[in-house]
Amino acid sequence: MPIPEDVTGDEIDKDVRQELQSLPKTLAEDVAKNLVMVARLIDEDPEGAYGYSRVALRLASRVAAVREAAGFAAYANQKYAEALAEFRAARRMTGSVELWPVMADCERGLGRPEKALDMAGATEVHKLDKAGQVEMRLVAAGARRDMGQLDAAIVTLQSPELASHSVQPWTARLRYAYAEALLAADRLDEAREWFAKAVEADRDGSTDASDRLAELDGVEFVDALDENQNEDAGGNATDVTRPDAAEDASETGGASGGEDARDGDV
Incomplete structure (x- = not known):
């Protein structure tokens, strides 16, 4: 999915950025940009946010922040079984x-x-x-x-x-x-x-x-x-x-x- 030129990936908060440090630099940047798009669209365009969350999930499914973002995007689209599965995965990873x-x-x-x-x-x-x-x-x-x-x-x-x-x-x-x-x-x-x-x-x-x-x-x-x-x-x-x-x-x-x-x- 296309990423607007004004999205750099630096917009994500420092905790998520720290999680992405486990990934190769280029991959981390791509994941970060998709997570920014999820956050940007989730209220006004839930379907669009869901699409970007699936891209991030495909790129980095072992990152808790990605699973959490995918959960909220699914939740915003009333895909509750999918959201619950993602939230459970994120919780297993973090213990939170x-x-x-x-x-x-x-x-x-x-x-x-x-x-x-x-x-x-x-x-x-x-x-x-x-x-x-x-x-x-x-x-x-x-x-x-x-x-x-x-x-x-x-x-x-x-x-x-x-x-x-x-x-x-x-x-x-x-x-x-x-x-x-x-x-x-x-x-x-x-x-x-x-x-x-x-x-x-x-x-x-x-x-x-x-x-x-x-x-x-x-x-x-x-x-x-x-x-x-x-x-x-x-x-x-x-x-x-x-x-x-x-x-x-x-x-x-x-x-x-x-x-x-x-x-x-x-």
Whole structure:
């Protein structure tokens, strides 16, 4: 696959660069460039990222960072069995538990929420850092929802991290997941409150909490292009609000809902 001229391979972080030092110089450079492309494309073009990850995997399958990148690229394309296999391989190579939450979420994606819950109770969870433990909590709550255990999902998310007023990298997603769980349980007023709290913490737009809050408030946003077309046709611009919009809003849930690790970085 073609590599843009502006990609040198030097963009990768120093830990990955150190891993690639076990390879011949030219090969290491080629692998690094493909890993840069995976990172560059994974959010906006998951299929493209997957293609580059396969090239890197073909060149250096014995490098843990390559297996991990291949896992995340497969995960982004909902190829959960493949992702799980790559994550397991990376974990065997490094001995790290860092990938434990996303491995559990792959089990959810494969329709095995019970397995995800077993992993949430494993000793590996105690070895995770705070961010990893929060991700594991998100996955466990998602698994509960997969199984129709809405009240248990809500309780799973209730934690010191959720109650804290300080904003951490995981705060917006944790509050969002809690709001989603409350909404699934038809606790609308509480759900609105927590979507609002998620908006307050979402400094980088990692969730669509503002849109979900607008839906609950009955606000409908009209596309500017449609509005201009209406004006060109001689009509008045469409009002940006509609009182009954919240009734038409559809709730997301299940394995692809906002409470799981697949909606965010692990």
